[in-house]
Amino acid sequence: MRALRLEAPGQMRIVEQAPPVGTADAPVQRVLSAALCRTDARMWQCGHRDLILPRVLGHELCVLGEDGHRYAVWPGVSCGRCPACHSGVENLCLGVEVLGFHRDGGMAQWVQVPRESLIPVPSEVPDVVACLAEPLACGINALNQARVEAGERVLIHGAGPVGLLLALAVQARGAEPLVCETAADKAALSARFRTLSGVVLTLEAPGDGWDVAINATSAPPALSAGLQRLRPGGRYVVFSGLRQEAEIDLGAAFNGIHYRQLQVVGAYGCTRSGIADAVALLGRYPDAAEALVEAVIPLEDSPLALRRVAEGGVLRFVVRPDGLG
Numbered sequence: 001m002r003a004l005r006l007e008a009p010g011q012m013r014i015v016e017q018a019p020p021v022g023t024a025d026a027p028v029q030r031v032l033s034a035a036l037c038r039t040d041a042r043m044w045q046c047g048h049r050d051l052i053l054p055r056v057l058g059h060e061l062c063v064l065g066e067d068g069h070r071y072a073v074w075p076g077v078s079c080g081r082c083p084a085c086h087s088g089v090e091n092l093c094l095g096v097e098v099l100g101f102h103r104d105g106g107m108a109q110w111v112q113v114p115r116e117s118l119i120p121v122p123s124e125v126p127d128v129v130a131c132l133a134e135p136l137a138c139g140i141n142a143l144n145q146a147r148v149e150a151g152e153r154v155l156i157h158g159a160g161p162v163g164l165l166l167a168l169a170v171q172a173r174g175a176e177p178l179v180c181e182t183a184a185d186k187a188a189l190s191a192r193f194r195t196l197s198g199v200v201l202t203l204e205a206p207g208d209g210w211d212v213a214i215n216a217t218s219a220p221p222a223l224s225a226g227l228q229r230l231r232p233g234g235r236y237v238v239f240s241g242l243r244q245e246a247e248i249d250l251g252a253a254f255n256g257i258h259y260r261q262l263q264v265v266g267a268y269g270c271t272r273s274g275i276a277d278a279v280a281l282l283g284r285y286p287d288a289a290e291a292l293v294e295a296v297i298p299l300e301d302s303p304l305a306l307r308r309v310a311e312g313g314v315l316r317f318v319v320r321p322d323g324l325g
């Protein structure tokens, strides 16, 4: 089969390799669609804490099961025995392995996925939208960590596809999102999405008094700005990791948390139930979600697309490993 394989940081290529071998619990599935995200781009540029090379990339994917049904994939493979697995937070399983990180992922014609990680996709969600369930589920996890409720005002820094999906999830639970973006050209990319979803974006400073603030960008100033704009007692979610050269005034940040009794939580990855919630949400907003797709491309074009993701200024490229026909 053909696959996009990362050999080493800076070195990726389309290869011909043997398809994975399935088991009864984890059969091999045909990949219908797989999205390229900034994490993939970062892996290509400089590796990743959890990346084992060489690796077929792809952790955002939709597959065709042996039963002829389509499934969104929870990309983790968890132990199923530890306290985290037993309490429904399998993303925190210490033994978790992730497709596209520890195991070969969806940028290939075939992928091996545990049956329990397959979440059915309803007919109203097209293939190219179903693979967005993973980033949306990560956003839903962030909202769950902050216990976001209807009527609350939620400030999101960063208008990339993940920040926009996050805003969609905020809106879907009856809360009020505002996406804050400093780059006008980046903001312009989401015009169609915003028209279809009703999500509001601002290029201006967003004012104070937010119930919840979330960073969907690795830029350190977003973290400080979000903390400062919370109401007393507000909640902050550290959703995006920070760029490694990040310099933050920790004294000011911690004093703000102390004096204004803020709550700060982290969020990383997603759970199976989060993928199911995400698929249901995509079924409510399939057109808005599809407006986050930059282009649908064949596997052969994925190295070039990943370079463009690394440069920034694009929405999600969705790869169809079997071609566009």
Ligand SMILES: [Zn+2]
Pocket (backbone or CB within 6 Å): 037, 038, 039, 040, 059, 060, 135
């Ligand atoms: Zn991703």
Ligand SMILES: [Zn+2]
Pocket (backbone or CB within 6 Å): 078, 079, 080, 081, 082, 083, 084, 085, 090, 093, 094, 095, 096
């Ligand atoms: Zn576990």
